[in-house]
Amino acid sequence: MIRDDIIDFIYSEARMLDEGRFTEWLALWMPDAHYWMPLGYNQADPINETSLLYEDHFMLRLRVERLNGERTFSQKPKSRCHHVIQRPFVDVFDVKAGIFQTNTAMHYIETRLDEQQLLALTAIHDLCCVDGKLRIAGKKVVLVNSDAAFGNIQLLP
Amino acid sequence: MHADEIRALVQGHQVHRDVYTSHAVYQAEMRHLFANAWIFVGHDSQTPNKGDYITTQIGDQPVIQVRHSDGNIHILHNRCPHKGTKIAIDRAGNTGKFFRCPYHAWSFKTNGCRLAIPLKKGYDGTGLENTPNYEGMAAVGAVEVYHGFVFARLAYNGISFEEFFGDSLSSIDNMVARAPEGRLKIAGPPLRYMHKCNWKMLVENQTDTCHPMVAHESSAGTAIDIFREMGEPEPRPAAMQIIAPFMSAYEFFESMGIRTWPNGHGHTGVNMSIHSDYDAIPGYYEALKQTHGERKAKAILDESRHNSVYFPNMMVKAPLQQLRNFIPLGPDKTLVESYVYRLAGAPDQLVAMSSMYNRMINAPTSIVGHDDLEMYERAQEGLQSNGLEWVNLQRLYETGEDFDVEAVENGTTERQMRNQFDAWVKFMTADMEEAA
Incomplete structure (x- = not known):
């Protein structure tokens, strides 16, 4: 495992989301991982305060299966998304323990019908290595304007 | 709009689509409905200390909920009586003992009353003291804090809080009774x-x-x-x-x-x-x-x-x-x-x-x-x-x-x-x- 493997993983995850390969994306996640998108600026507690997202594997699976569903009215027609990401910082690189953490600045665009919205954010990934493959052990997405009023954000940065 | 036009939009089993789409109806709602009814503003645990405030809206009216030095909650129109500048624009904060307009430094107590105007002699003999602008930041018509929930009526005269809500307050009562210590506290934004x-x-x-x-x-x-x-x-x-x-x-x-x-x-x-x-x-x-x-x-x-x-x-x-x-x-x-x-x-x-x-x-x-x-x-x-x-x-x-x-x-x-x-x-x- 070299640093480039970690960086490549972050790029390929963004590509999966942009190409709508959500089922494949879901398989990247460890069963006990959480996807957290705080609501408050510098929010420390994901449990006892409201977040935009704090989802375990059950909720992420539900989210993905709903996107693929027949009666998902808010996805008729479907949204599309697009990530432009900076080269991730690898903040933790512990091959021995199999623990890695990255910090990635992104511009995330989501579009549906005539609407398009741009979100600027930092994604912090906790990764681990299982059977020689990288998996997501946790992901925190900090929107630079997390406390602003939004319309629907339907796909995932 | 006039009363007969409003009544014509509601027929019991159906309503005219203008109630959802018309700009004139919306403006009438802001001027009449949101002035005559009691409107939720915030919770008192959002402003626990003297000088704490939040900014929000009652209909289209920008207002401030603030805890005054006597511990009471006041709801003030968020507008400097001088040029109209909003006094506070952050969603929450503490203003200390008084509000101070950032434009010309007119200042007001946390109950809205005028505190000071710089270079005041410039108003000598002008009649400023005979205008409502001189009084300070205007308060809304009426305020009621019920089990910590702050409601206001913009209009100075109108239906009382008790008559307006009546037995519907039993749902708030139940929510508060669920607290072993009998009160609620805001949990984050x-x-x-x-x-x-x-x-x-x-x-x-x-x-x-x-x-x-x-x-x-x-x-x-x-x-x-x-x-x-x-x-x-x-x-x-x-x-x-x-x-x-x-x-x-x-x-x-x-x-x-x-x-x-x-x-x-x-x-x-x-x-x-x-x-x-x-x-x-x-x-x-x-x-x-x-x-x-x-x-x-x-x-x-x-x-x-x-x-x-x-x-x-x-x-x-x-x-x-x-x-x-x-x-x-x-x-x-x-x-x-x-x-x-x-x-x-x-x-x-x-x-x-x-x-x-x-x-x-x-x-x-x-x-x-x-x-x-x-x-x-x-x-x-x-x-x-x-x-x-x-x-x-x-x-x-x-x-x-x-x-x-x-x-x-x-x-x-x-x-x-x-x-x-x-x-x-x-x-x-x-x-x-x-x-x-």
């Missing part, structure tokens, strides 16, 4: 969700019990399928407990019951509700029993009111300590702020459950909220159609309905929506001229 639709669509949806199993099939139905595939493990994940009841059959929602109160208030979940079947949280009932005794504690928890609408634009979900404020920003634009509160003296798991519910159902990122917003925005666009001009509210309609008396009915009735429009006419026209 609200979700803020922008809707390109009229504010009344959102309020009506609070007691619309015929949409969950249809509009939310993609989220709640899929959750049930996944849970089944997992072999239905016990205890059920909290997320499942929250979302699965959305798929309940029509019969379930019929037997939930709907209660309407005078002046447009009402609630779903008279007999039980989609919140009745949550797993008990260890230690909570014991704490509540300690405060109230066994019989009363049980009665408090047996009350499982789903959504209580506080006309015109607020909803309380007592079993989950939630409040949603539907702030109108235009005929086709509404900001929804969704709060959760902590029950003083209760285990943390309660606020964790409330926070989970809030983000699962009320967030701009919520798979449930997505389909609701889709329906509202389609309705807002569809109402542009000239094919029909009237919106139907006829489910379980009876001619001659009397909204001045409390009623309990089948949980799928649209009576509460009709009740809201009855009150809408009443408080729109209370101070309107009859005809042109």
Whole structure:
């Protein structure tokens, strides 16, 4: 495992989301991982305060299966998304323990019908290595304007 | 607009689409309805200390909720009496002993009264002291703090707080009684969700019990399928407990019951509700029993009111300590702020459950909220159609309905929506001229 493997993983995850390969994306996640998108600026507690997202594997699976569903009215027609990401910082690189953490600045665009919205954010990934493959052990997405009023954000940065 | 024009828009079983789309109607709502009715502003735990303030809106009116030096809460118009500059623009803060306008340094006590004007001799002999501008920041017509919930009436004269809300306050009573220490505390900032639709669509949806199993099939139905595939493990994940009841059959929602109160208030979940079947949280009932005794504690928890609408634009979900404020920003634009509160003296798991519910159902990122917003925005666009001009509210309609008396009915009735429009006419026209 070299640093480039970690960086490549972050790029390929963004590509999966942009190409709508959500089922494949879901398989990247460890069963006990959480996807957290705080609501408050510098929010420390994901449990006892409201977040935009704090989802375990059950909720992420539900989210993905709903996107693929027949009666998902808010996805008729479907949204599309697009990530432009900076080269991730690898903040933790512990091959021995199999623990890695990255910090990635992104511009995330989501579009549906005539609407398009741009979100600027930092994604912090906790990764681990299982059977020689990288998996997501946790992901925190900090929107630079997390406390602003939004319309629907339907796909995932 | 005049009273006869307003009345012509509401026909009991139907309303004219102008109530959702017309700019003139929206402006009349802001000037009359939102001035004559009592409107939710905030919670006193958002401004616990002297000088603490929050900024918000009553209808389209920018206001400040502030804790004055005597400990009382004041609601002030957020406008410098000099040039109109907003005095505070951050959503929350502490101003110390006084407000100071950042433009020309006119300053005001935290009850709005004028404190000082720089270079005051420039006004000598000008007559400034004879203008209302000289008094300071204007206060709203009336303020009431009920169990910590702050309401205001913009108009100086009008219906009293007690008469306006009447027995509907029992839902707030129940929410507060659920706290072993008898009070609530704000738990973090609200979700803020922008809707390109009229504010009344959102309020009506609070007691619309015929949409969950249809509009939310993609989220709640899929959750049930996944849970089944997992072999239905016990205890059920909290997320499942929250979302699965959305798929309940029509019969379930019929037997939930709907209660309407005078002046447009009402609630779903008279007999039980989609919140009745949550797993008990260890230690909570014991704490509540300690405060109230066994019989009363049980009665408090047996009350499982789903959504209580506080006309015109607020909803309380007592079993989950939630409040949603539907702030109108235009005929086709509404900001929804969704709060959760902590029950003083209760285990943390309660606020964790409330926070989970809030983000699962009320967030701009919520798979449930997505389909609701889709329906509202389609309705807002569809109402542009000239094919029909009237919106139907006829489910379980009876001619001659009397909204001045409390009623309990089948949980799928649209009576509460009709009740809201009855009150809408009443408080729109209370101070309107009859005809042109």
